[in-house]
Amino acid sequence: NEVVDILLAYIVESFDRETKVIDFHYPNELMQRNNWELQDEPESLDDILVSCRATLKYAIKTAHPRYFNQLSTGLDMVGLAADWLTSTANTNMFTYEVAPVFVLLEYVTLKKMREIIGWQDGSGDGIFSPGGAISNMYAMLLARFKMFPEVKEKGMSSVPRLAAFTSEHSHFSIKKGAAALGIGTESVICVKGFVPFFVSATAGTTVYGAFDPLIAVSDICKKYNVWFHVDGAWGGSLLMSRRHRWKLDGVDRANSVTWNPHKMMSVPLQCSALLVREEGLMQNCNQMHACYLFQQDKHYDLSYDTGDKALQCGRHVDIFKLWLMWRAKGTIGFESQIDKCLELSEYLYNKIKDREGYEMVFDGKPQHTNVCFWYLPPGMRHIVDKEEKNKRLHKVAPVIKARMMEYGTTMVSYQPQGDKVNFFRMVISNPAATFEDIDFLIEEIERLGHDL
Amino acid sequence: NEVVDILLAYIVESFDRETKVIDFHYPNELMQRNNWELQDEPESLDDILVSCRATLKYAIKTAHPRYFNQLSTGLDMVGLAADWLTSTANTNMFTYEVAPVFVLLEYVTLKKMREIIGWQDGSGDGIFSPGGAISNMYAMLLARFKMFPEVKEKGMSSVPRLAAFTSEHSHFSIKKGAAALGIGTESVICVKGFVPFFVSATAGTTVYGAFDPLIAVSDICKKYNVWFHVDGAWGGSLLMSRRHRWKLDGVDRANSVTWNPHKMMSVPLQCSALLVREEGLMQNCNQMHACYLFQQDKHYDLSYDTGDKALQCGRHVDIFKLWLMWRAKGTIGFESQIDKCLELSEYLYNKIKDREGYEMVFDGKPQHTNVCFWYLPPGMRHIVDKEEKNKRLHKVAPVIKARMMEYGTTMVSYQPQGDKVNFFRMVISNPAATFEDIDFLIEEIERLGHDL
Numbered sequence: 001n002e003v004v005d006i007l008l009a010y011i012v013e014s015f016d017r018e019t020k021v022i023d024f025h026y027p028n029e030l031m032q033r034n035n036w037e038l039q040d041e042p043e044s045l046d047d048i049l050v051s052c053r054a055t056l057k058y059a060i061k062t063a064h065p066r067y068f069n070q071l072s073t074g075l076d077m078v079g080l081a082a083d084w085l086t087s088t089a090n091t092n093m094f095t096y097e098v099a100p101v102f103v104l105l106e107y108v109t110l111k112k113m114r115e116i117i118g119w120q121d122g123s124g125d126g127i128f129s130p131g132g133a134i135s136n137m138y139a140m141l142l143a144r145f146k147m148f149p150e151v152k153e154k155g156m157s158s159v160p161r162l163a164a165f166t167s168e169h170s171h172f173s174i175k176k177g178a179a180a181l182g183i184g185t186e187s188v189i190c191v192k193g194f195v196p197f198f199v200s201a202t203a204g205t206t207v208y209g210a211f212d213p214l215i216a217v218s219d220i221c222k223k224y225n226v227w228f229h230v231d232g233a234w235g236g237s238l239l240m241s242r243r244h245r246w247k248l249d250g251v252d253r254a255n256s257v258t259w260n261p262h263k264m265m266s267v268p269l270q271c272s273a274l275l276v277r278e279e280g281l282m283q284n285c286n287q288m289h290a291c292y293l294f295q296q297d298k299h300y301d302l303s304y305d306t307g308d309k310a311l312q313c314g315r316h317v318d319i320f321k322l323w324l325m326w327r328a329k330g331t332i333g334f335e336s337q338i339d340k341c342l343e344l345s346e347y348l349y350n351k352i353k354d355r356e357g358y359e360m361v362f363d364g365k366p367q368h369t370n371v372c373f374w375y376l377p378p379g380m381r382h383i384v385d386k387e388e389k390n391k392r393l394h395k396v397a398p399v400i401k402a403r404m405m406e407y408g409t410t411m412v413s414y415q416p417q418g419d420k421v422n423f424f425r426m427v428i429s430n431p432a433a434t435f436e437d438i439d440f441l442i443e444e445i446e447r448l449g450h451d452l
Numbered sequence: 453n454e455v456v457d458i459l460l461a462y463i464v465e466s467f468d469r470e471t472k473v474i475d476f477h478y479p480n481e482l483m484q485r486n487n488w489e490l491q492d493e494p495e496s497l498d499d500i501l502v503s504c505r506a507t508l509k510y511a512i513k514t515a516h517p518r519y520f521n522q523l524s525t526g527l528d529m530v531g532l533a534a535d536w537l538t539s540t541a542n543t544n545m546f547t548y549e550v551a552p553v554f555v556l557l558e559y560v561t562l563k564k565m566r567e568i569i570g571w572q573d574g575s576g577d578g579i580f581s582p583g584g585a586i587s588n589m590y591a592m593l594l595a596r597f598k599m600f601p602e603v604k605e606k607g608m609s610s611v612p613r614l615a616a617f618t619s620e621h622s623h624f625s626i627k628k629g630a631a632a633l634g635i636g637t638e639s640v641i642c643v644k645g646f647v648p649f650f651v652s653a654t655a656g657t658t659v660y661g662a663f664d665p666l667i668a669v670s671d672i673c674k675k676y677n678v679w680f681h682v683d684g685a686w687g688g689s690l691l692m693s694r695r696h697r698w699k700l701d702g703v704d705r706a707n708s709v710t711w712n713p714h715k716m717m718s719v720p721l722q723c724s725a726l727l728v729r730e731e732g733l734m735q736n737c738n739q740m741h742a743c744y745l746f747q748q749d750k751h752y753d754l755s756y757d758t759g760d761k762a763l764q765c766g767r768h769v770d771i772f773k774l775w776l777m778w779r780a781k782g783t784i785g786f787e788s789q790i791d792k793c794l795e796l797s798e799y800l801y802n803k804i805k806d807r808e809g810y811e812m813v814f815d816g817k818p819q820h821t822n823v824c825f826w827y828l829p830p831g832m833r834h835i836v837d838k839e840e841k842n843k844r845l846h847k848v849a850p851v852i853k854a855r856m857m858e859y860g861t862t863m864v865s866y867q868p869q870g871d872k873v874n875f876f877r878m879v880i881s882n883p884a885a886t887f888e889d890i891d892f893l894i895e896e897i898e899r900l901g902h903d904l
Contacts, residue, residue, distance in 0.1 A: 003533040004456055007540045027548060027756045031556055038564045038775070042782040048530060051779055052537055055772065058553045059541045070550060072766065075542055078500060081455040085504055087535035088459045089511045090527050090720050096479060097857075098522060101510045104483055112490045130582035133765040141632055155636025156608030172740035173765055179738070180593055180763055182634025184607025206742075262766070268542050270768045286631070288624035290658075295867055297847075297874070299854040304479045311632055313585040313625055314524065314714070316722045316768070320507065323490070327503055330494040395749075402751035405549075415747055422749070 002049055010056050014063035014075065015432060020408025021064045023057060030058060060411070065432040066440060069411035071206070071234055073430035074266040082324035083268045086317045093128075093315040094293060094307030096300060103304050106319040109326070113259060114275050116239050118252030125276040125283075127310055128318045132233030133173035135258040135274035136200065138311070140164065140177045142256060142276060143198040143227030145285040152285065156182045163194035167212060168418075169205040171231060198227045203248050204235020207417055207425055208361075209368025211235055214250030222253070230254040233272065235368055237264035240334045244342060247367055261322045264341065264369075264429050265334055271318045282309035341428045345369035348426060348438045357381060357446070361423050369428040374421075375400070375445050377452040394421035396452050403448040410444055454501055462508050466515035466527065467884060472860030473516045475509060482510060512863070517884040518892060521863035523658070523686055525882035526718040534776035535720045538769045545580075545767040546745060546759030548752060555756050558771040561778070565711060566727050568691050570704030577734050578727040579762055580770045584685030585625035587710040587726035588652065590763070592616065592629045594708060594728060595650040595679030597737040604737065608634045615646035619664060620870075621657040623683060650679045655700050656687020659869055659877055660813075661820025663687060666702030674705070682706040685724065687820055689716035692786045696794060699819055713774045716793065716821075716881050717786055723770045734761035793880045797821035800878060800890045809833060809898070813875050821880040826873075827852070827897050829904040846873035848904050855900040862896055 013019050025033065034054050043051075061067060063075030091099045093106070106128060115122035129135045144151055148159040162183050166174045175185045199221050201212035214230060221228035230236075230251050236259030238244040239251065251257060255277050262271040276282055287308040294308050307313065326334070348371050352358040361372035374393055383389040397414035404410055413425045426441070465471050477485065486506050495503075513519060515527030543551045545558070558580060567574035581587045596603055600611040614635050618626045627637045651673050653664035666682060673680035682688075682703050688711030690696040691703065703709060707729050714723040728734055739760040746760050759765065778786070800823050804810040813824035826845055835841040849866035856862055865877045878893070 001460075003536065007536060008453075010540060022552075025552070027552070027556065027753050030552055036556060036560050036775075038561065038778045038783070040783040042785050043779045045780070048776060048780050051776060052533070055537065055553045055557075056541065060543055060550050060552070062542050062550070070544065072544065075540075080539055080542070081504070083539035084455065084459060084536050085507065087532055087539065087720055088462060088527075089508065090514050090532070091512055092522065092524065092721055097863075098512050098514070100474075100477070100479070100482055100512070101507045104479065105488060105507075108488050108490065130586075130768060131764045131766045133763060134582075137632075137763070144634075151634065151636065152631045153636050153638045155613065155630070155638070156634035157613045158636070161607065161609045171765070172742040175740050176738060176763055178607070179604045179740075180589075180633060182596075182603065182608035184603065184605050184610070185740075186605045186607070268539055269544055270766060272766075286628060288627050288631075288637075290624040293867075295850070295874075297850045299850065299857075301479050311585060311589070311628055312583045313623070314583045314722060314724075316582060323488075324500060324503060326490045327495045328497070328500050331490070331492040333494050398747070398749045398751065405751075411549075415745075422747075 003052055006049065006052055006056065011063065011075065014061040015065065017065055019061060019064065021067050021411050022060050022405055022408045024405040024408060025058065063432065065430060065434065065437050066410040067430060068426055068428065068433070068441070069413050071263040071427055071429055072269055074432055076266050076268070076325055076431070078328040079266065079268045079321045079325045082321035086320045089317065091317060093317055094305070094313065096304035097298070099317065102317045102319055103306060105323045106306070107304070109319060109323050110273065110275065113273060117254070117257055117275060119277055123279060125279050125281065125309070126274055127282065127306070128271065128273050130316065131270050131272045132171065132231070132258050132260045133176060135233065135272050136171065136173045136229070136231055137177035137180065138274045139200070139229040139256040139258065140181060140198055142281055142285055143229065144181065146227060146281060147197045160195045161193065162197045164188050164198040164200065165196060166200040167202055169208060169210060170200055170202045171206055171233065174200050174231070196224060196226050198229060200229045200231050203230050203232035203251065204238070204368045206234060207370065207415065208372060209234070209366055209370030209427070211247045211367050214248060214253070218250050218253035227255045228253060230257045233258045233260040234263050237261065237334070237338055238368070240265070240331060241338045242335065243339055264338055266337070266429060266431050267322045267325060271322050286311060337431050340431070341369050344428045344433055344435065344438055345371050345426070347435055351438070351442065361420060371426040372423055374423045375449055377449050379452070390421045396449060397422040397424055399452055400445055400449045404444065410441055412441065455504055458501065458504055458508070463515065463527070466513040467517065469517055471513060471516065473519050473863050474512050474857055474860045476857040476860060477510065515884065517882060517886065517889050518862040519882060520878055520880065520885070520893070521865050523715040523879055523881055524721055526884055528718045528720070528777055528883070530780040531718065531720045531773040531777045534773035538772045541769070543769060545769055546757070546765065548756035549750070551769065554769045554771055555758060557775045558758070559756070561771060561775050562725065562727065565725060569706070569709055569727060571729055575731060576727060576729045577731050578725055579734065579758065580723065580725050582768065583722050583724050584623070584683070584710050584712045585628060587685070587724050588623065588625045588681070588683055589629035589632065590726045591652070591681040591708040591710065592633060592650055594733055594737055595681065596633065598679060598733060599649045612647045613645065615648045616640050616650040616652065617648060618652040619654060621660060621662060622652055622654045623658055623685065626652050626683070648676060648678050650681060652681045652683050655682050655684035655703065656690070656820045658686060659822065659867065660824060661686070661818055661822030661879070663699045663819050666700060666705070670702050670705035679707045680705060682709045685710045685712040686715050689713065689786070689790055690820070692717070692783060693790045694787065695791055716790055718789070718881060718883050719774045719777060723774050738763060789883050792883070793821050796880045796885060796887065796890055797823050797878070799887055803890070803894065813872060823878045824875055826875045827901055829901050831904070842873045848901060849874040849876055851904060852897055852901045856896065862893055864893065
């Protein structure tokens with residue numbers, strides 16, 4: 001009960017704009033400031049409460065309306081309650097036997113998501129996995145198995161060299177997946193003599209929020225009989241929005257779709273789904289028939305024992321928070337939340353596109369909530385030498401970001417990309433953010449950066 | 453607040469032996485009993501509370517003192533409080549920037565675990581992953597990369613056919629890992645012409661709880677320069693016990709160790725660690741340098757950005773519950789909890805080994821808390837024809853288990869193994885279990901099975 005009081009107070013504080021987003025300390029300093037060591041002897045319950053308070057004191061307030069640092073931001077109270085219930089139920093997704101309700105809710109929710117994608121009657125398969133990277137790896141695994149089922153027993157030595165295609169702005173998990181699966185990162189670029197087996201189109205790239213043209217990509221995949229995967233980890237949620245779902249036109253032609261409700265839909269971490277059009281493939285690809293879990297003589301319908309289609313054995317219950325939020329908001333509640341985030345990003349874009357001291361990183365209106373821009377402090381605006389200017393500009397975002405963290409007022413991401421020097425990538429997935437918070441962000445960047 | 457009240461009442465109920473372990477219904481029945489559908493329109497908060505109550509009503513009470521069905525059982529209140537705090541903090545392990553405290557706690561805890569394994573000064577590396585199957589897959593991935601670093605870019609076509617070795621009682625995740633990584637399940641058995649790269653010794657097999665002789669295995673691995681992995685997902689926690697840790701003698705020679713605190717240490721699901729002896733290897737093997745997350749010009753020590761050594765991008769915070777429990781119990785608290793479970797299993801073994809109607813599946817005292825046995829109803833005890841007897845015996849455990857679930861009094865696992873017909877596998881990891889619960893289990897098996 002005392003922990004609950006601490007947590008509820010923390011939540012109230014997190015939503016308060018007067019609170020710092022972060023009480024930042026360097027790793028060594030934070031390590032020394034408290035005694036975090038593990039001992040042989042037990043601590044008292046009072047000490048445990050002290051530890052809880054200390055942990056929260058130095059935590060990032062990801063629910064803070066001015067926390068824009070990642071694709072996952074904000075804190076939904078129904079989602080949180082659902083997550084607490086999930087922790088309390090403390091079970092495992094591998095069989096119906098130990099998670100009857102959660103297995104059914106996963107079934108219901110995956111079906112609904114497939115309907116939204118546009119697969120007939122919501123048919124197909126899917127799984128909630130620990131994050132988009134693993135969802136994408138599942139897709140690649142299934143594609144390889146679909147084309148060469150013998151790879152499961154014989155390994156890669158039984159198949160020709162494979163090639164996967166994806167855009168240079170796709171998520172690094174595609175390369176990680178290729179490395180892990182024994183395909184090799186070099187095979188993610190097309191080389192003659194390789195057999196193409198997998199195309200990953202990105203619906204909402206991580207940095208620019210750009211959408212690949214799914215219909216055009218799907219035509220090529222169909223022509224060459226290649227698995228068509230849509231990585232909608234970030235952009236997939238736009239399917240919930242009547243105003244924005246056209247950006248994913250063609251998604252219904254995909255063989256598989258990654259969609260992370262923990263990003264744009266603000267479901268607590270983690271909640272990532274892989275949806276698969278063909279039923280039974282996941283089971284065939286991954287099953288190993290462990291007889292101590294998946295006994296064939298159980299007294300109920302075994303199709304609800306989902307464990308053998310996963311790469312994991314035990315699997316955390318990630319479904320309930322999404323399901324309960326969906327019930328509480330309805331589809332239209334998610335829709336208006338998503339539409340509002342896109343509206344805020346358009347507001348930001350309109351505000352800075354012609355403002356003095358700002359340069360946009362790419363032309364035109366953002367497709368998602370990603371707004372990528374440079375801020376040029378007054379002292380740098382008139383530098384003519386391009387190389388000199390870029391060299392100095394490259395250092396601006398890191399310094400402003402470090403100052404943001406020291407003041408704890410807001411957090412936003414930055415990065416270089418290709419030949420482009422460090423720029424800010426603003427993303428809005430936080431339902432608590434308002435127009436005023438966008439105004440604040442701009443003022444804060446100027447306040448912290450004007451002397452650079 | 454109302455959800456908290458519901459949850460606290462549920463917890464009290466779960467620990468009460470008078471409560472059913474499960475209120476069992478068949479999938480179709482459960483699907484129809486409630487409206488689980490997702491709608492366009494939002495539900496009221498009252499309806500949401502109804503959904504929460506319904507979900508808990510049909511959930512397995514994994515905290516129940518008579519729930520013995522899986523390797524992960526029981527509910528620790530400090531662990532639960534820590535998990536609620538984790539949900540509330542709702543962040544991601546990929547960088548120090550967004551999870552400063554949790555990243556430090558992971559660092560502190562992994563180091564402590566490596567010290568317990570016996571690696572010098574606790575040096576090495578490691579990660580918390582979503583379950584033992586993924587931890588084991590990491591180990592195989594690292595072993596392959598260590599022997600053939602070019603596999604990362606060139607894939608399996610650049611390396612000879614590989615062979616991994618493991619016992620036939622090892623966990624199925626070794627085969628799943630081999631399939632996923634492009635090695636092929638057939639390569640898990642030794643074949644001439646293959647290059648051995650990986651040996652997985654099991655410390656505590658899933659069904660029998662048996663320990664491979666780690667010193668002997670490590671000698672062979674050393675001789676042939678093969679990666680020596682110890683899958684201690686189930687048995688690794690015995691390292692915390694001065695009385696039982698000899699069963700893992702030689703573990704300090706391992707290149708990597710899987711150890712799941714969510715099993716024998718009753719940490720809420722999920723909490724699995726892979727510990728790696730060589731520092732830097734995970735980073736080299738898995739890094740893809742995503743510049744939008746792992747900027748090299750950040751203002752703090754980048755060695756705390758752990759994300760690029762993971763296969764996942766976002767990674768759930770699994771550390772806090774283990775860390776807080778460790779603080780609350782101390783190492784000696786975990787030790788006495790583990791010792792007590794082993795004592796209970798010895799009590800069960802002694803009770804049934806000579807009891808009429810029981811046959812043990814393997815000879816001698818169990819090494820872990822796994823007690824594997826057949827129960828023969830009175831009507832079957834005098835059947836002489838072995839085939840006839842086995843045929844009937846095979847059906848006994850499933851029926852008793854189904855009846856247990858219908859009455860909801862207790863749950864215990866059963867399975868066949870090799871040429872052995874269905875037998876019960878009792879495991880004890882539930883700190884709430886007592887000698888009386890063991891007595892109850894035996895009475896209940898006899899009550900539910902004597903007429904068969």
